[in-house]
Amino acid sequence: MKHMTRKAMRHISQNEGLIFEKSSPGKAAWKLPPLDVPDVDTTKLLGKQERHDLGDMPEVSEIEIIRHFTRLSTWNYAIDLGMFPLGSCTMKYNPRVNEFVSRVEGLANGHPYQAEKISQGALRILKTLSDCLLEITGMDAITLQPAAGAHGELTGLLLVRAYQESQGNARKKILIPDSAHGTNPATAATAGYAVENLKSNDRGMVDVAALAAQMNEDVAALMVTNPNTLGVFEQEIHKIADLLHAKGGLLYMDGANMNALVGKARPGDFGVDVMHLNLHKTFSTPHGGGGPGSGPVAVKKILEPFLPKPVVITKPDGTLGFEYNRPQSVGRVRAFYGNFGMFIRALAYIFANGPDGLRQTTEDAVLNANYIRKGLEGVYDLPYSTPSMHEVVFSDKLQSQKGVKTVDIAKRLIDYGFHPYTMAFPLIVHGAMMIEPTESEPKEELDLFIEAMKSIAEEVEEDPQFVLDAPHNARVSRLDETAAARKPVLRWKPENAG
């Protein structure tokens, strides 16, 4: 290593093959109790539907399983190991009390179809979380059913369509800023809309004049992220809402960046008609290596009749229940009631913070992002000087003069013991490096990160090839993604065993 890093050093990492390579007949990690009912003749009961072979399913012992997955786990980076500065992903601390309460027996073992009479606990959780999220967003009604952010986007657009159909014009187009996350256009297409791009202005915000020119009676909604993916608050958000509303359009807000607003500003107060939240970002439920997420959708009064069914209601006797009789509902977007386990965690997070904590969380998140911005300004190019909220976007402009790109700097960060930032996004910044520290990071960790980034910038000047070859200290060096896509190997087979 060229430069010393204070954050990380190499340590022994165990090798581990695929589980199938450890399998051999007769090993077992399971034990069933003796059968207390008469044994059955499977052939008689199932006939030709009986299965006789489970193919290459493994046979291994319990200690092998524990070691297998423990070894695999040590090959991952995680929030628990340090700052995870992925922009727009809000990788904040996942409190352990959340995990604990989600495993309390009556909640973890509750069946979605058990009678309402013995579901009052679960219903109370749904109701309390809904009330909190409505207060936080300033909206009027909510569904918790969508399973993730993109699923929430889809639900939100279906609500827009149902509402506008009820007004006599279903409309055809969704406007999406060029800085938007890829799920926005993909969702619009999934919901059956045509997508029209909207250019950003030179401050990285929605170009209001362009919006005015593109807005017409064919436009169903504008999907905007606020703060946007540059970490910039859309200052003319109300003007944007007015422009849409004047022509019967609606304002959709992608709540991916809500961590910059909680307790400080409410989308419902600045003209948003429909929005989704990401409980796995703003509300601390774990990302778990890519999911599960949870994407509640909050709406203004006009959209309430169209919410997915069922909705939670308070009955005349004060108990809670599900209401299925919703003639204008867009229908269901998921079986049962959504990712309930994530609701428990999000609510525990809200309880642990309270009003003061939620506000301070937002303030600390914005403070941390601005501290990094200040620390790296001049070392890396800052394409937009507009004030940053909870995240800051640099570019590789200075380093690319030496042939080093955002991806290379990202891979070198791994050697320094940090997960890379979000690279090459948003698309409007060439060679983007999008950094979101969240409120979870103490100043010491931020300083280590700034030091690492500065050190890499020096390395780029001194020996760009060294950075281009990174990572040097990871378990594997750069992996051949092209080969993986050209001839996909998507499962293990005995014949390609080594």
Add this chain to the structure above:
Amino acid sequence: MLQAIGIRSVDDLFSPIPAEYRLTRDLAVPRQMAESEIVDWFKQRAKENGEGYTSFLGAGAYSHYRPVVIDALVQRGEFLTSYTPYQAEFAQGTLQAIFEFQTMISELTGMDLANASMYDGSTGAAEAVLMAVRITGRHSAVIARSVHPEYREVLSTYATHQAIPLKTVPFTGAGQIDLKELEKALGDDTACVLIQSPNFFGTIEDVEAIAEIAHKRGALAIVSIAEAVSLGLVEPPRTADIVAMEAQSFGVPLGFGGPYCGVLATKEKFVRQMPGRLAGQTVDKNGKRGFVLTLATREQHIRREKATSNICTNQALVALMVNIFMTVYGKIGLRELAKQNLAKAAYAADQFGKRAKVLFAGAPRFNEFVVQTSEDPYAINSRLLGHEIVGGLPLKKFYPELGHAALWCCTELTTRSMIDTTVSIVAESEGSVRSMKEVEQEVAR
């Protein structure tokens, strides 16, 4: 830090938000609680939630034993608090686990390959239908009425907005899809037939016959599997084109309906039309084996509005539970586990059959069965609740034509004494037993 940034107070950082939108009061949410208070609050809710009750509910959410190693391993921070493995060099653990998951799911479903998971079984089935529409270039779909009613509702939501007409095919007196009606329902614009097996009634469908009928008309056969444990003992749908599975049974808590773990599995030739993440094997610069997310050109972050789906997340941590469960039981244990489920349900159906009517006796079933009673199942369930027993799911809401019927489920966790006690309580209202013929006539009506 304020000094370093060059500001006087944190409020300065919020000046980009126009003053009229800044919140100047406290949020009206519950006050900050201590950890002990949080734990108490949720324990109270658990007590109001049927804690400790015996249950006979299945219907897409199954109560199986969860080996303790599952939670011991998934709570490791390196799994719990990591991100989607886009930075492969720093996420080899998650990627290798996904690769093993894909392998085991392919093996169990009889398909060539599987993705890294979908939101759940219902959205997975809907995505499978959209996938079939893309593959065939046809624009309508046929669906069995014996598919989980809520899966059908979700599909209907997705299909309506893609202008995909859906035709529903009824079931026979044996509780299976009516093959003659299926043939009639298929047209030149039918992209696929979606069935469930074991279906919503617990009955095993004749997938081979269904797939043959579909293929003859150029349509794909999609099989939804809600009870994954059945795969230990029931022949997988090898002749299907897409399998859309809910893997909750494999070590995922009931959790009042989620998070669960959908999965899509398919034939190799269809992989580029499959939505969702895929882990693939490759090598690093030194020729060492490693894993990456691959075929990303199908996905939204690359293709935007031209992507195969808008799906972004998978259910990685839940898929890891499933993965560990499959590894614990493995080749022999999964069969033995399935066999216990089959035996318990067969015993229970026999016992119920002595006091009430068990419908759909004409076809093989796995661990669920439909019981028809003279008394309204809601009344029966209310009586059972007094004994801290949760009875079967009343079907009136979904299948009014079945009258006083309920869907019952037994798993390896259901004991003989639970079954005997429950049957005797149910029997309090069940005097007479009608003949199977009467029941079939009723169904036909």
